[in-house]
Amino acid sequence: MEGRDRGTEQWAARAVGGRLMIAAGVLVSGITALSDLRHESFEPTTRLLNYVLSALAVLFGLLLLRSPGRVPYWLINVLPSISAIMVCIPTAVDKSPSPLGPLLLTWPVTFAAAVLSARTAWITMGVVASAFAVLASVSRGVDGVVLWVEVCASLTVICWMVTRLQAQSNRLRTMLANLARTDELTELINRRGFDESLAREHSRHVRGGPPMGLLLIDIDHFKRVNDSWGHQAGDQALRQLGALLSEMFRTMDVVGRIGGEEFGVLIPDCAPGQAARRAQELCDAVRTRTRDWPHPITVSVGVATSQDTKASPDELFALADAGLYAAKAMGRDRVGTVATPSR
Structure with missing residues (x-):
């Protein structure tokens, strides 16, 4: 992967990816429970999906953090896409638009762009756009399409900015690493x-x-x-x-x-x-x-x-x-x- 080594990928999947999954699960379930207490509950289908997917996210995050072996390479790449689909489902079927879903979609996109490769980030962005478009148009009609355009436009800008910053950071790290291993006088390695x-x-x-x-x-x-x-x-x-x-x-x-x-x-x-x-x-x-x-x-x-x-x-x-x-x-x-x- 561009600009990444396998050690960074393992760290990203465990330390960052696992904690993000747990945090997302706890946040969604907490907001859903708080809405019930305030008698502003989500639609029944959305409420059930929030609890089920939150439990799955927390369980998956714990498995990542406590896994004794190396996390498979393919899992590291699909982790942001899986997270995005889990967020898209309740957001798309919710009849009353909530800012929670679109906000949570920034997490997998930013995670992929910041700690994985640019290719993985844009693949995640494509999965978000495709999944959200299908689910939103089917369950919410024209209102879902409008929400899809708003969310995708914002996420595209975030993805572009973060991947651009990461590319510049990678170039700087490579340049500094080369300087640390180069003799200034002869331009040979030191x-x-x-x-x-x-x-x-x-x-x-x-x-x-x-x-x-x-x-x-x-x-x-x-x-x-x-x-x-x-x-x-x-x-x-x-x-x-x-x-x-x-x-x-x-x-x-x-x-x-x-x-x-x-x-x-x-x-x-x-x-x-x-x-x-x-x-x-x-x-x-x-x-x-x-x-x-x-x-x-x-x-x-x-x-x-x-x-x-x-x-x-x-x-x-x-x-x-x-x-x-x-x-x-x-x-x-x-x-x-x-x-x-x-x-």
Whole structure:
């Protein structure tokens, strides 16, 4: 569903949908009982429908709140439509127009537009319009058609406004999420985004997927660049290296800036030998292609591969880090390879 994840859907169905069903049931039955006490009772048919549907709404709401398992996906989508039909029936057959029914119809429409998808909201709106039109025209004639036009016009405006606000909110959340996972200098993903990608790929590997390769890349003697030519030169070198990494690796590979002068590359579907070859190609390319840069650099690369599904993402990262330190100890501008030990 657009702009929603399954966790939000479950929360909406339980916490919001269940409570709305209970509140609607209690409100309708309470108003019906109050009308009886004031001797202003609804029509007998409407009165009976109000009590029956109120009891069903409360029962259904309690079931949603107390359900031990996940609420089925289809039920989440049809919940607003079911609620709307339950409201339409007594409202349409009531011979004396009451503002209660049209008011309650705003609840399922607003619920669908606010916490579900725009498609579900407009489907709910269509169900409301269709059900109310049939029932009102059959039971109330011309007066029912007039009431239908008034109610549908108001609900359409509400649905449009709420879905529009939700779309803007979703875009803003997506933009903020991307900013939280993007390195401002290189426009690569940052450490947070890289760790999330590593966790996802590790989970896929544990479920039976192919091994992955992890490269940790560190610019050799980067402090000399900052000390000799200034931090602007260092920032330029970082941006250029980030662009070079993005160019050399596939779209499916994850390239990120881990922090400072350190970068990471996550290579899905990668055998140990292949990861080492890619790392060596990177070392050679940086050494060769940066000769034309204002401030040439070289890099050291640590390599680790996930052959053992019991190795956690942190352990895999530590192995790649150990390979990086080994490369630096051997003189820099080279690759240090560490494979996951068997258990």
